[in-house]
Amino acid sequence: MSTPLHYFNYQKGVLSTGGCSLTKIAEEVGTPAYVYSAEAFLTPLQEFRQGLQGVDHLICFAVKSNSNLAILKLLGDAGAGMDIVSGGELYRARQAGISDDKIVFSGIGKTAKEMASALQGKTGSIYSFNIESIPELHTLNRVALSLKKKARVALRFNPDVNPKTHPYISTGLKENKFGLHKSEILKIVHTLKELPAIELRGISVHIGSQLLSLSPLKDSFQKLKALLLEIEPHLIIPLEFIDLGGGVGVCYKNERAPSVQKYCDLVQSFFGKTSKQQKPLRILLEPGRVIAANSGILLTEVIYRKERPRKDFLVVDAAMNDLMRPALYGSFHDIVPLQETKRKGKKGQLAELRKTDLVGPVCESADCFGKNRLLPRSLQAGDRLAILSAGAYGFTMSSNYNSRPRPPEILVENGKYRVIREREQFEDLTARESFLTRS
Numbered sequence: 106m107s108t109p110l111h112y113f114n115y116q117k118g119v120l121s122t123g124g125c126s127l128t129k130i131a132e133e134v135g136t137p138a139y140v141y142s143a144e145a146f147l148t149p150l151q152e153f154r155q156g157l158q159g160v161d162h163l164i165c166f167a168v169k170s171n172s173n174l175a176i177l178k179l180l181g182d183a184g185a186g187m188d189i190v191s192g193g194e195l196y197r198a199r200q201a202g203i204s205d206d207k208i209v210f211s212g213i214g215k216t217a218k219e220m221a222s223a224l225q226g227k228t229g230s231i232y233s234f235n236i237e238s239i240p241e242l243h244t245l246n247r248v249a250l251s252l253k254k255k256a257r258v259a260l261r262f263n264p265d266v267n268p269k270t271h272p273y274i275s276t277g278l279k280e281n282k283f284g285l286h287k288s289e290i291l292k293i294v295h296t297l298k299e300l301p302a303i304e305l306r307g308i309s310v311h312i313g314s315q316l317l318s319l320s321p322l323k324d325s326f327q328k329l330k331a332l333l334l335e336i337e338p339h340l341i342i343p344l345e346f347i348d349l350g351g352g353v354g355v356c357y358k359n360e361r362a363p364s365v366q367k368y369c370d371l372v373q374s375f376f377g378k379t380s381k382q383q384k385p386l387r388i389l390l391e392p393g394r395v396i397a398a399n400s401g402i403l404l405t406e407v408i409y410r411k412e413r414p415r416k417d418f419l420v421v422d423a424a425m426n427d428l429m430r431p432a433l434y435g436s437f438h439d440i441v442p443l444q445e446t447k448r449k450g451k452k453g454q455l456a457e458l459r460k461t462d463l464v465g466p467v468c469e470s471a472d473c474f475g476k477n478r479l480l481p482r483s484l485q486a487g488d489r490l491a492i493l494s495a496g497a498y499g500f501t502m503s504s505n506y507n508s509r510p511r512p513p514e515i516l517v518e519n520g521k522y523r524v525i526r527e528r529e530q531f532e533d534l535t536a537r538e539s540f541l542t543r544s
Contacts, residue, residue, distance in 0.1 A: 107148070109357065118445040120445070123143070127402075127491060134515060139401055140404060140514075141171075147179070165351075166396060169189075170498055170501065174201050180396075188351075190211050195231075206228065209348065213237040233348070234258045236260050239293065242293065246300040259309040262285060262309065263286055290308075294340065308336075309348030311350025312350065314351075315352065315394060317361065322352075345386065345387060350390070353368045355497075357436065393497060401495050401499060404423075406487065407419050407421055407484055419462070421490065426504045426505065428492060429498075447488060458480065459480065459481075462475065463475045505534055
């Protein structure tokens with residue numbers, strides 16, 4: 106399991122990734138800016154594929170975690186499918202060249218228009234819709250009938266398991282809005298003949314993300330396996346696959362998250378070649394955070410240092426509109442200087458540290474990347490920092506709040522960097538607005 110500084114580390118005293126100096130990128134592209142490592146994205150994907158050897162499987166990257174076209178194409182070219190939650194993400198996946206038979210549509214509020222689009226790709230219909238409610242299933246049936254199509258579906262099972270994670274990203278409890286209860290799934294199975302355009306092909310389960318223990322997953326897998334045994338005798342056509350979600354956690358600070366291999370071993374023990382199932386089903390996973398989080402950082406530059414008796418404030422040019430997670434979740438992101446001497450001090454000695462809040466320029470007290478951090482006192486205006494673990498739910502959650510243009514995205518691959526999304530300009534902020542003329 107990678108750590109925040111696994112792929113971003115100091116080389117010759119400068120924070121770098123893939124042989125590229127982040128100082129050079131900051132000088133040439135400016136700040137704030139997101140920087141991603143291609144190697145960091147691809148390594149966990151390969152670990153998942155290695156861990157599931159021996160069973161038919163498909164790894165569907167959760168597009169909501171990082172939806173840049175270059176990232177999607179990078180993963181798609183390496184064999185990944187995509188897990189989407191909106192019509193816009195469907196458009197992005199297709200634009201990145203992902204074939205429809207590698208796309209899974211999750212989310213509780215799919216519209217009829219989104220369903221129709223998913224059923225009418227250039228290469229056919231998507232692989233599956235993860236169904237979250239009975240009304241949604243009936244809407245999909247009507248849409249598919251109107252298009253003379255068949256819709257492949259998986260029923261998302263809510264196992265009522267506490268994932269022991271942040272409540273905002275918990276999705277497997279009965280109090281959460283996600284998934285179907287066991288009684289609803291049984292009802293659907295017994296009334297499938299009333300839905301002629303629906304092909305039930307799988308069952309899915311996803312209890313949340315940033316899971317730091319395998320125990321909740323074990324509980325959900327046990328309940329899923331019991332459900333499969335209960336519904337199997339009532340199916341006219343046997344199930345084809347199970348979708349197990351992808352919520353295994355990552356290290357942001359000092360968490361001890363399960364390794365990808367241990368997670369895959371658990372999957373194998375329940376549903377794979379060592380599970381003693383007479384006919385193992387195809388396994389789908391939907392990892393996002395575990396692939397993307399520590400694959401990217403947010404570059405920023407100090408604007409001012411405000412000295413105060415009890416603690417100082419470092420005001421930087423990045424803000425909560427660029428990286429929302431600390432304001433929204435109270436999440437931790439490590440913060441390090443690009444110059445190693447600013448971190449260690451001269452001649453390898455420890456730098457003098459000062460209790461500091463790292464804050465942005467947005468007019469909200471929530472615009473804070475870290476409170477009471479012990480940061481080098483020598484950091485001053487013009488010094489550059491990296492906010493780590495920003496590859497997942499970073500740019501995808503950014504906005505133009507305070508009329509701030511969003512930052513660029515940069516991908517480092519094979520020792521070189523390229524801009525994969527240009528920095529927005531002021532003209533972009535008003536490009537779709539107009540003055541209303543009174544008659």
